Amino acid sequence: MANILAFAELRRGAPRKVAFETVTAARAAADASGGGEVHALVLGGPGTASVAGQLARYGADVVLVVEHPGLEHGNPEVFAATIAARLRAGDYRAGCFPASAQGRDLAPRVAAALDLPLASDITGFDLAGEALIARHPAYIGKAIATIRLTGTPALVSLRPGAVTPVEQARAGRVESLEPALDPGQARVVVTAVTERAAARLDLGEAPVVVSGGRGLKAAENFKLVEDLAAAFGNAAVGATRAVTDDGWRPAADQIGQTGRMVSPSLYVAVGISGAIQHLAGMRTARVIVAINRDKDAPIFKVADYGIVGDLFEIIPRLTEEVRKARADH
Amino acid sequence: MAFDGVDFYQLDTLLSEEERAVRDTVRAWVDEHLMPVIADCYIEGRFPKELIPGLAELGVLGANLPEKYGCAGLNNVAYGLIMQELERGDSGIRSFASVQGALVMYPIFAYGSEEQRSHWLPRLASGTEIGCFGLTEPDYGSNPAGMITTAKETADGWVLNGTKMWITNGSQATVAIVWAKTGALDDSKSIRGFIVPTGTKGYTAKDQKGKLSLRSSDTSEIHLEDVHLPKDALLPKSGGIKSPLGCLTQARYGISWGSLGAAMACYDEAVRYARDRVMFGKPIAATQIQQVRLAEMLTEITKAQCLVLTLGRLKDKGTMTPQQVSLAKRNNVNMACECAREARRLLGANGILVEYHSMRHMANLESVYTYEGTHDMHSLILGQEITGIAAY
Amino acid sequence: MKIAVCIKRVPDTEMRFAIAPDATSIDQTGLKFDLSDFDGYAVEVALRLNEQNPPGEVVAVALGPDAAQETLRKALSMGVDRGIHLAAAQVPFDGLAIAHALAAELKDGGFDLILFGRMATDTGNGTVGPMTAELLGLPCVSAVSGLELAAGTGTGTAQRELEGATESLSFPLPAVLTIDEGIARPRLPSLKGIMAAKKKPVESRPAALGPIRLTIDKLELPPERAAGRIIGEGAGAVPELIRLLRDEAKVL
Numbered sequence: 001m002a003n004i005l006a007f008a009e010l011r012r013g014a015p016r017k018v019a020f021e022t023v024t025a026a027r028a029a030a031d032a033s034g035g036g037e038v039h040a041l042v043l044g045g046p047g048t049a050s051v052a053g054q055l056a057r058y059g060a061d062v063v064l065v066v067e068h069p070g071l072e073h074g075n076p077e078v079f080a081a082t083i084a085a086r087l088r089a090g091d092y093r094a095g096c097f098p099a100s101a102q103g104r105d106l107a108p109r110v111a112a113a114l115d116l117p118l119a120s121d122i123t124g125f126d127l128a129g130e131a132l133i134a135r136h137p138a139y140i141g142k143a144i145a146t147i148r149l150t151g152t153p154a155l156v157s158l159r160p161g162a163v164t165p166v167e168q169a170r171a172g173r174v175e176s177l178e179p180a181l182d183p184g185q186a187r188v189v190v191t192a193v194t195e196r197a198a199a200r201l202d203l204g205e206a207p208v209v210v211s212g213g214r215g216l217k218a219a220e221n222f223k224l225v226e227d228l229a230a231a232f233g234n235a236a237v238g239a240t241r242a243v244t245d246d247g248w249r250p251a252a253d254q255i256g257q258t259g260r261m262v263s264p265s266l267y268v269a270v271g272i273s274g275a276i277q278h279l280a281g282m283r284t285a286r287v288i289v290a291i292n293r294d295k296d297a298p299i300f301k302v303a304d305y306g307i308v309g310d311l312f313e314i315i316p317r318l319t320e321e322v323r324k325a326r327a328d329h
Numbered sequence: 330m331a332f333d334g335v336d337f338y339q340l341d342t343l344l345s346e347e348e349r350a351v352r353d354t355v356r357a358w359v360d361e362h363l364m365p366v367i368a369d370c371y372i373e374g375r376f377p378k379e380l381i382p383g384l385a386e387l388g389v390l391g392a393n394l395p396e397k398y399g400c401a402g403l404n405n406v407a408y409g410l411i412m413q414e415l416e417r418g419d420s421g422i423r424s425f426a427s428v429q430g431a432l433v434m435y436p437i438f439a440y441g442s443e444e445q446r447s448h449w450l451p452r453l454a455s456g457t458e459i460g461c462f463g464l465t466e467p468d469y470g471s472n473p474a475g476m477i478t479t480a481k482e483t484a485d486g487w488v489l490n491g492t493k494m495w496i497t498n499g500s501q502a503t504v505a506i507v508w509a510k511t512g513a514l515d516d517s518k519s520i521r522g523f524i525v526p527t528g529t530k531g532y533t534a535k536d537q538k539g540k541l542s543l544r545s546s547d548t549s550e551i552h553l554e555d556v557h558l559p560k561d562a563l564l565p566k567s568g569g570i571k572s573p574l575g576c577l578t579q580a581r582y583g584i585s586w587g588s589l590g591a592a593m594a595c596y597d598e599a600v601r602y603a604r605d606r607v608m609f610g611k612p613i614a615a616t617q618i619q620q621v622r623l624a625e626m627l628t629e630i631t632k633a634q635c636l637v638l639t640l641g642r643l644k645d646k647g648t649m650t651p652q653q654v655s656l657a658k659r660n661n662v663n664m665a666c667e668c669a670r671e672a673r674r675l676l677g678a679n680g681i682l683v684e685y686h687s688m689r690h691m692a693n694l695e696s697v698y699t700y701e702g703t704h705d706m707h708s709l710i711l712g713q714e715i716t717g718i719a720a721y
Numbered sequence: 722m723k724i725a726v727c728i729k730r731v732p733d734t735e736m737r738f739a740i741a742p743d744a745t746s747i748d749q750t751g752l753k754f755d756l757s758d759f760d761g762y763a764v765e766v767a768l769r770l771n772e773q774n775p776p777g778e779v780v781a782v783a784l785g786p787d788a789a790q791e792t793l794r795k796a797l798s799m800g801v802d803r804g805i806h807l808a809a810a811q812v813p814f815d816g817l818a819i820a821h822a823l824a825a826e827l828k829d830g831g832f833d834l835i836l837f838g839r840m841a842t843d844t845g846n847g848t849v850g851p852m853t854a855e856l857l858g859l860p861c862v863s864a865v866s867g868l869e870l871a872a873g874t875g876t877g878t879a880q881r882e883l884e885g886a887t888e889s890l891s892f893p894l895p896a897v898l899t900i901d902e903g904i905a906r907p908r909l910p911s912l913k914g915i916m917a918a919k920k921k922p923v924e925s926r927p928a929a930l931g932p933i934r935l936t937i938d939k940l941e942l943p944p945e946r947a948a949g950r951i952i953g954e955g956a957g958a959v960p961e962l963i964r965l966l967r968d969e970a971k972v973l
Contacts, residue, residue: 108848112855117934146939187860192889202885266972309955317956388912401912
């Protein structure tokens with residue numbers, strides 16, 4: 001019987017997909033322990049309580065809501081202090097965070113504040129008696145480490161996309177909490193959160209990622225990749241390090257060892273040779289498709305399906321066929 | 330992909346931490362700055378002189394000369410590793426560094442006055458002045474003692490007349506170290522060294538065009554027509570053919586390491602290619618013929634590595650002889666020529682494209698085989714050392 | 722400005738990667754080690770800040786076995802002024818244990834800034850920086866991708882990447898920052914820098930590690946993806962791809 005605290009991340013007042021992943025993981029762990037409560041903790045500006053229903057849908061028994069004008073854009077010190085205070089006061093076996101930018105910032109602070117063990121960026125965990133066992137990709141994805149945490153509560157941060165949100169509605173009873181620190185007292189102040197092109201899906205959340213590499217030959221040819229992504233309707237556009245280094249695409253689009261790690265259902269690699277540092281960022285995708293003119297390109301070793309040939313002929317055709325296939329549904 | 334070196338006999342464990350750090354930093358510099366431009370430079374026949382400030386800042390020029398002259402003050406093994414890594418990139422860039430360091434800065438250091446050293450060495454180390462070495466002449470290559478460039482003493486200095494050929498850095502140099510006879514043309518003991526600012530009236534340089542080798546290097550003919558120099562242009566401690574030969578010994582030492590670097594680059598390229606290139610359903614690395622090729626290359630490279638490391642330690646101890654350098658230069662350049670050619674063959678049709686490096690190295694190494702003492706000259710130097718009989 | 726940079730010696734696993742027979746660590750034969758990539762960015766940021774805000778010093782701190790001193794010397798050869806080696810036979814996987822040792826070392830140092838790389842490239846945890854900040858009671862901004870600082874003002878502003886957005890923050894000094902990629906390319910050590918590093922001071926003392934509550938039970942290779950196949954050549958293969966994606970893989 002383990003109660004689990006789940007930190008639910010918001011953006012512009014709405015839960016991000018990782019919030020549902022976190023609640024889902026907490027729910028699974030609570031259920032596996034013979035039944036326990038999942039408490040989702042969410043912080044934000046006034047009106048935050050309105051998201052409770054969504055969190056309840058993914059299995060939150062209780063939604064702890066902290067509302068304050070000073071928390072509209074996030075506030076790392078207040079968030080960390082409040083989560084820590086709740087963990088300290090409550091009776092939790094574990095605390096779950098997403099290993100998003102925000103989660104990776106908050107979880108270690110909470111761990112240090114409470115002197116608790118933290119397993120960061122994990123793909124799954126189990127409660128095993130006194131210990132929590134977690135799986136973590138190490139050496140930039142070249143190995144999977146099975147980590148044992150001793151101590152209660154044990155903290156984990158979950159790799160975005162590692163857990164698929166599962167709807168399993170619970171009561172989601174709302175409880176109000178006060179921030180553990182006056183937001184006006186915070187030393188670090190978030191002055192702005194500037195969204196990039198609002199319409200674009202984030203690489204970490206998109207079910208489909210279409211990526212381009214050097215094989216596209218010039219920055220303007222990325223239009224082919226963008227058109228294909230648009231044809232899928234639910235795709236984000238990624239890039240290799242080679243093309244972001246050359247300035248063809250923004251650095252934030254880089255998928256790889258030192259960029260983003262993504263785990264979409266479908267990854268389409270266009271004109272990408274498959275350097276190790278790129279593979280590290282996408283090899284966990286469920287299905288990988290590669291289009292490259294060189295049949296010996298390393299990408300074909302990880303691709304489930306490959307087409308060899310001129311991408312300038314293949315991609316437009318693929319875009320057309322994807323559009324048709326989706327229209328048929 | 331970043332170059333990872335070749336070290337079959339774990340010779341890295343015989344290097345000091347600082348020697349490895351020097352090697353690694355030059356290796357990274359070559360990957361970052363030289364490799365992206367070298368193929369184009371080679372095709373265009375252009376020396377990438379925009380890289381000179383970066384090289385100077387790294388501290389590569391005259392790296393084994395003392396810190397008090399603005400140099401890095403490294404030992405000779407570290408110096409050798411620098412040459413190895415530069416030539417892993419291209420023989421032209423290593424030639425630039427060899428000339429600047431061993432053939433211009435070294436003679437000023439070894440044969441110059443304190444004033445000359447304090448004036449020129451820091452400027453050459455920082456790349457503010459670029460030097461060249463004028464020894465070889467159109468009719469006097471392997472026999473430099475026969476040179477006919479003259480330096481006649483005048484009331485207030487010297488007048489130089491003559492022609493030098495195959496001069497690396499010749500057109501871009503701001504200063505030339507010119508070797509000339511101050512006495513009769515048959516008196517090689519009268520050979521002295523002179524510091525000649527290239528802006529001096531009467532000094533002209535002309536690019537030698539049409540090269541099929543060392544294309545990313547500035548090679549020129551220089552003419553001296555009544556070039557008047559002040560008294561203090563003379564390198565006071567120079568005298569006889571042994572002075573320029575002393576410089577050549579320094580350069581040849583560097584070339585023994587440099588050619589090893591070129592061989593490593595070709596071997597590395599060949600191994601990667603052999604693993605990736607699939608023919609008849611398997612990588613060509615699975616075929617016996619290519620495995621034999623690669624085994625030969627690795628063997629020769631490993632031997633050459635052991636050779637130069639030992640030579641470097643002797644140089645640092647102060648006991649290295651010119652004949653020992655001849656052995657290393659002759660062996661390492663020859664084996665590098667063969668490695669490059671075999672790598673080129675392994676690469677098949679792709680091997681003739683400039684985007685692969687082996688053929689560029691192969692072409693360059695023909696010059697390296699010929700300059701700084703041809704392979705054959707070094708055979709005779711060794712022959713004389715062994716038998717006591719000069720057979721030139 | 723007085724700046725501390727915490728750095729880690731990590732294996733370069735691009736070339737060679739194998740699990741050791743004990744199945745809880747990696748095989749070290751033939752492995753080369755170097756400064757963790759993100760730590761390199763942090764050192765560069767520290768050096769630039771120091772150059773822009775004289776006078777001051779940059780101190781590098783490395784926790785690990787004796788070989789970690791080589792990594793300290795690399796930082797020294799880049800221009801760091803002195804090094805502190807906190808000796809520990811093994812670097813624990815538990816970031817909090819490390820953070821305790823670092824906090825103990827840094828707390829009386831009077832640093833204006835303490836920098837870390839966003840994460841170590843071996844563990845990929847990214848926890849030690851924020852944990853150390855928390856133990857020191859200092860403000861912290863993690864994964865900084867943009868930074869503006871002027872020593873006289875006692876404050877700074879930073880940008881960090883969220884997913885699909887950029888967050889801007891202001892913070893007071895002293896502070897702890899963890900540095901992300903893209904902010905600065907680390908300079909190559911010059912040869913003179915390498916020689917000068919030999920003469921710069923490196924102090925070594927035992928690391929006061931905290932309790933270790935995370936251990937690695939097992940380290941294994943990720944499951945092999947099932948072998949894929951090249952289904953055809955040219956645009957003519959596209960209809961077959963669509964069919965497979967729809968009917969076999971069921972992702973369309």
